[in-house]
Amino acid sequence: MMNISARAVIFVLTLNNLVAATNAFSGLTNINRSILKQTSTSQRHDTSKEFAPQCQMIGVRPQSSLCASNDYKDTAVELPSFDSKEEYTEYLMNASALPKGFATGSAQGTFVPQEAPSMGSLPIKGTIIHLVDGPTDSWAATFTQNKFPGSPIKIGRSRLSSGKPIQTLIINNKISNVCSGGDGVATSEFLCEAVAKQLNLSGGAESVLPSSTGVIGWRLPAKELAEQVVPVAVKDLQTESAYNAARDIMTTDRYPKLRSKTLSNGARITGVAKGAGMVEPNMATMLCYVMTDAIISKSTLQSILSEAVDESFNSISIDGDESTSDTTVLISSNKVAVTESTEKELRDAVKEVCCGLASDLTRNGEGTGHVMRVKISNFPGSNLEARRLGRHVVNSPLFKCAVAGNDPNTGRLAGAIGSFMGKFKTDESVDDVGMTLGGRTIFSNGKFVLEGDAVEKELSDHMEAAQQGEQDEFPKHQRFVEIGLDFGNGMGSATILGSDLTNEYVAVNADYRS
DSSP: OOOGGGOEEEEEEEOOOHHHHTSGGGGHHHHHHHHHHTOSSOBOOOOHHHHHHHHHHHTOBOOSHHHHOOOBOOOOSSOOOOSSHHHHHHHHHHTOBOOTTEEEEEEEEEEOOTTOGGGOOEEEEEEEEEETTOOBSOEEEEEOOOSSOOHHHHHHHHHHHHTOOBOEEEEESSBOOSSOSSOHHHHHHHHHHHHHHHTTOTTGGGGEEEEEBSBTTOOOOHHHIIIIIHHHHHHTOBSSBSHHHHHHTOSSOSSOEEEEEEOTTSOEEEEEEEOOSSOOOOOOOOEEEEEEEEOOOHHHHHHHHHHHHHHTGGGEESSSOOOSOOEEEEEEEEEEOOOHHHHHHHHHHHHHHHHHHHHHHHHTSTTOOOEEEEEEEEESSOHHHHHHHHHHHHTOHHHHHHHHTTOOOHHHHHHHHHHHHHHHOTTSOOTTOEEEETTEEEEETTEEOOOSHHHHHHHHHHHHHTOOOTTOSSOOOOOOEEEEEEOSSOSEEEEEEEEOOOHHHHHHHHTTTO
């Protein structure tokens, strides 16, 4: 048996509703057993004998019936439709099996914000994702490019550049620890030290990676987290499912986001993410953790993650505001050998998981009633420039509002495109630009093609069919408002996802801190 100092953990501290903190997880094990056994396309994932001794040393509950027969399946590239929150929850649980060597646990606590004590006691929740068989050098990360990064981002960048192994990652939501009173870096380091001490990590605080998201300017309640949350979360560790991690890292999210994929050699990738507002990542209130048991080097992991992030999280926008706390981590327990051929499979699988989570984040945006998917082709510039154009379109307040109202006001789309080209591509012609909405051509040869009530109704019906409830607690469908932009004479391309702009978004953000 290995010494406790060799155990590696990812500790996720989050803030959410206290009632929700005790909900689904209490029944997770029993439900998960029945669901996972019903899977038709399954993979064998047996960790009972491999990790039971290590789990017992630190109080981790090993898999019960799942230890001997861990049958599971992956999430689909495009999720199916769901009729209820319970159906969606069961689907995620069914696909939530952790990669070999990981465990997760949850805890809850309370704090009173120093900056606003009149708000009284607020809930805080924590989640641990734990490497049960030791620390790993195989981890990669991307962080926000915001010029006012949170203190945890500063620490994270330092940890990443040092190349040291990861043992713990701490995330709290509710307070972002950005430009707060006092020494934010010291406060985060205090929490890192508390976690390292609780788990007897030989690397100390330097082996702990912090993350924070939430209200900007508030101090981190490190003492409350260290005393109330950390000890209980450690005792709650289990090796069955990532579902609790997906659920417990939520803030204003309406439902959990989880994606998974299994390689042909049995290696597994499971990712969870949160983020509903202040989302226009540039990595990089978006946090994502992707776990795998594939044996892979740190440098290769960083390459895989950077490529996946560019095509996923860097290609979405809910409200055009880049968070001060965006973080994506890809970490491996190094349990399953990867050949040259399966390395490409791994790269594709990580991209699939990240793209799926990016889509889920957009659909789960604060007050989102429609998700726009803008596909740009033959752009006279680079893929990066094409991506910037797509973001410009989905961030146009006028066009976002038109989409929210199922109003095919296509002039606003053309206006957004022309605005971008006039500012950033002044020497490029737009004479060959073609536009489609819902697959129908709406602009060609410099003119709109929109005559007749039948066309108006067709376009409006397409938008209405993609509509979802702004307060839905599960994704009922995966439909998009489909927008095509073909410039006809370039090499750049991109696909961008974006949200509309509704009254619900304003309501959520008008009362965010409470």
